[in-house]
Amino acid sequence: MSFFGPGHGACPGCGLTIATRNVLEALEGKCFVSNSTGCLEIVSSQYERSAWGVPYIHSLFENAAAVAAGIELALKALKRTDEGKVVVFAGDGATADIGIGPLSGMLDRNHDVIYICLDNEAYQNTGNQQSGLTPTGSNTTTMPAGELMPGKTGRKKDMISIAVGHGIPYVATATVAFYADLRRKVKKAAEIEGAKYIQIHTPCVTGWGIDGKQTLESARLAFETALYPIIEYENGELTKVRKIKDRKPVEEYLRIQRRFRHLFKHPKGQEIIRILQKIADDNAAKFNLDV
Amino acid sequence: MKKVVRGFYSIAHSVKLCKPNVIAAYPITPQTEIVENLAKMYSNGELGDCEYVTAESEFGAASILVGASAAGARTFTATCSQGLVLMSEVLLNAAGMRLPIVIVNTNRALSAPLSIWNDHQDSMLLRDGGLIQIHVETNQEAHDMVPLAFKVAENPRVMLPFMVNMDGFKLTHAYEPVDLLDQEIVDSFLPPYEPPVYMTTKNPLTFGSYAPPHCYAEFRVTLQNAMMRALDEIEKAYKDWAEITGRYWGGHAVGEYTDDAELVVVSMGSLTGMVRDVVNEMRREGKKVGLLKLRTFRPFPVKEVRNALKNANKILVFERAVSFGYEGPVGIEVKSAIFGFTPEFYSFAVGLGGRDVPREEIVKIIGDVYEGKVEQGFHFGTIKEFEEVVV
Numbered sequence: 042m043s044f045f046g047p048g049h050g051a052c053p054g055c056g057l058t059i060a061t062r063n064v065l066e067a068l069e070g071k072c073f074v075s076n077s078t079g080c081l082e083i084v085s086s087q088y089e090r091s092a093w094g095v096p097y098i099h100s101l102f103e104n105a106a107a108v109a110a111g112i113e114l115a116l117k118a119l120k121r122t123d124e125g126k127v128v129v130f131a132g133d134g135a136t137a138d139i140g141i142g143p144l145s146g147m148l149d150r151n152h153d154v155i156y157i158c159l160d161n162e163a164y165q166n167t168g169n170q171q172s173g174l175t176p177t178g179s180n181t182t183t184m185p186a187g188e189l190m191p192g193k194t195g196r197k198k199d200m201i202s203i204a205v206g207h208g209i210p211y212v213a214t215a216t217v218a219f220y221a222d223l224r225r226k227v228k229k230a231a232e233i234e235g236a237k238y239i240q241i242h243t244p245c246v247t248g249w250g251i252d253g254k255q256t257l258e259s260a261r262l263a264f265e266t267a268l269y270p271i272i273e274y275e276n277g278e279l280t281k282v283r284k285i286k287d288r289k290p291v292e293e294y295l296r297i298q299r300r301f302r303h304l305f306k307h308p309k310g311q312e313i314i315r316i317l318q319k320i321a322d323d324n325a326a327k328f329n330l331d332v
Numbered sequence: 333m334k335k336v337v338r339g340f341y342s343i344a345h346s347v348k349l350c351k352p353n354v355i356a357a358y359p360i361t362p363q364t365e366i367v368e369n370l371a372k373m374y375s376n377g378e379l380g381d382c383e384y385v386t387a388e389s390e391f392g393a394a395s396i397l398v399g400a401s402a403a404g405a406r407t408f409t410a411t412c413s414q415g416l417v418l419m420s421e422v423l424l425n426a427a428g429m430r431l432p433i434v435i436v437n438t439n440r441a442l443s444a445p446l447s448i449w450n451d452h453q454d455s456m457l458l459r460d461g462g463l464i465q466i467h468v469e470t471n472q473e474a475h476d477m478v479p480l481a482f483k484v485a486e487n488p489r490v491m492l493p494f495m496v497n498m499d500g501f502k503l504t505h506a507y508e509p510v511d512l513l514d515q516e517i518v519d520s521f522l523p524p525y526e527p528p529v530y531m532t533t534k535n536p537l538t539f540g541s542y543a544p545p546h547c548y549a550e551f552r553v554t555l556q557n558a559m560m561r562a563l564d565e566i567e568k569a570y571k572d573w574a575e576i577t578g579r580y581w582g583g584h585a586v587g588e589y590t591d592d593a594e595l596v597v598v599s600m601g602s603l604t605g606m607v608r609d610v611v612n613e614m615r616r617e618g619k620k621v622g623l624l625k626l627r628t629f630r631p632f633p634v635k636e637v638r639n640a641l642k643n644a645n646k647i648l649v650f651e652r653a654v655s656f657g658y659e660g661p662v663g664i665e666v667k668s669a670i671f672g673f674t675p676e677f678y679s680f681a682v683g684l685g686g687r688d689v690p691r692e693e694i695v696k697i698i699g700d701v702y703e704g705k706v707e708q709g710f711h712f713g714t715i716k717e718f719e720e721v722v723v
Contacts, residue, residue: 104395111399146388
């Protein structure tokens with residue numbers, strides 16, 4: 042039996058399913074999954090059509106981290122920890138917005154849980170609404186680009202620093218563009234006792250306005266522009282970064298996506314593009330990304 | 333072994349004997365000393381292999397128990413008031429997932445205005461959520477109901493969250509003699525939890541599926557069926573309990589003098605002791621008054637309530653909550669249960685937000701209703717004169 046699918050109803054080119062399958066395969070299916078409400082849950086857990094080949098639970102939107110903590114405690118109490126690791130799959134809204142309290146509690150108590158944030162940068166299940174992890178300038182249905190507004194004006198929340206701030210043993214970012222790196226990180230996380238936070242950049246075909254064939258390309262460009270640095274922290278220390286050869290201007294990433302297209306003609310578009318380029322430059326400097 | 337203990341301890345001691353696997357704790361007055369007692373036991377190594385965890389909120393505590401229960405653990409938490417409301421999204425979800433989590437709710441008023449004191453507004457809010465709810469009168473009763481709650485919740489014919497309601501402060505902080513159970517007795521009544529299904533890599537199942545319109549309703553039918561089956565299963569558990577401990581708590585609703593009473597007074601929770609005292613005194617004076625102590629609130633024991641009230645000309649309900657825009661929630665249920673009968677019906681909301689209910693108030697309300705001095709319908713008990721500012 043496969044660990045994930047067949048039978049899920051995700052869009053062709055969906056970033057979430059690529060990430061999920063790679064995580065489950067890295068763990069060889071030896072895991073318990075706690076999934077928040079959202080895209081992944083909806084495409085995979087319909088009654089009688091579950092795509093999950095591992096024990097799976099969906100409770101609510103905002104409590105997947107706490108549910109995972111409960112599974113971990115039960116396995117300890119019942120002396121069944123050898124059955125597998127406890128893994129959370131949660132979207133960016135479930136992670137950075139509505140579920141940040143339970144996530145903080147789980148990280149703070151340092152449960153032996155691998156928390157995977159599937160970051161498609163908006164509430165995509167309900168049709169592209171702005172979340173805390175939506176990047177600056179993105180056009181969403183709850184902050185659409187209009188005569189006045191250029192899309193999101195705030196910043197993408199720095200969940201990596203928040204996770205590192207909890208003093209947990211392992212924090213990393215990953216991307217579906219580099220699945221070997223993603224698998225390595227999951228395997229590494231599984232070897233470490235305590236709470237692990239991995240945030241995976243997972244393009245959304247419909248929300249981002251890209252072609253199903255452009256999923257990996259757009260994920261790669263997010264990395265190559267330094268808008269999505271691929272980094273690793275162990276015990277609070279930055280231990281590894283994925284270097285960028287010939288870093289590209291952010292326009293190359295923005296131009297291929299409908300959610301950013303307005304920036305090239307909106308009166309405030311150039312200002313937003315400058316802000317995004319500054320974010321990328323700061324990332325490159327902070328993490329020493331340029332080769 | 334009889335000992336004088338506080339209500340908190342009567343719960344904690346009983347929980348320990350039930351050998352829970354996971355306890356999640358978050359403090360809230362007047363519940364806190366229940367989890368503090370359990371924390372002390374855990375810290376001293378008295379809880380065996382139990383995992384005790386301090387959650388980041390009541391919402392987190394209930395969510396932790398959802399995961400633990402789904403993974404096959406016996407689970408416990410205690411809360412009340414704002415904490416219960418914060419948990420409510422999770423507890424309703426647990427009911428739908430048929431997870432037998434046991435909760436002790438130390439009934440407390442709701443905000444605003446903020447009040448840490450006792451009434452029943454908190455648990456009433458969860459009336460329709462699919463949780464079994466019982467109310468206790470004494471700390472002995474509270475002590476005994478914990479093993480019973482696990483037994484019924486984990487019964488494969490039931491599989492539902494079970495909430496034991498005990499009045500905050502009135503019971504939690506009270507010192508009462510309690511015949512404390514011992515391990516052997518609880519072990520003989522309550523075997524280890526054997527979930528019919530649970531999360532395991534040996535048989536990977538999906539929990540918490542979503543259900544499209546073509547199958548959602550059937551899940552809710554099974555939830556209703558489980559609740560209705562619980563009526564019988566609770567009775568059976570009471571009988572088993574009586575055989576083992578010699579204490580029979582009388583079922584879902586306990587009537588006293590109801591056969592020939594002209595007026596039956598309905599009460600739930602710790603107020604019942606005083607109501608009984610007043611009823612007994614009026615009986616001695618030759619007045620035909622009776623008492624119906626309501627113990628189970630969900631599932632609602634229609635048959636028992638109907639039977640106890642069938643001969644009454646007048647019914648008086650003491651409420652500890654209000655369904656704003658209608659009347660007291662217990663009165664609503666009682667009236668619905670006696671549909672077809674035509675007694676006079678009175679209800680009084682007393683002791684809201686911990687307002688003291690003096691014996692004289694109970695004497696006066698029952699006396700006035702008995703003598704026909706009160707208009708039928710819903711009333712508030714003793715309220716100070718005040719000017720309501722309507723702008």
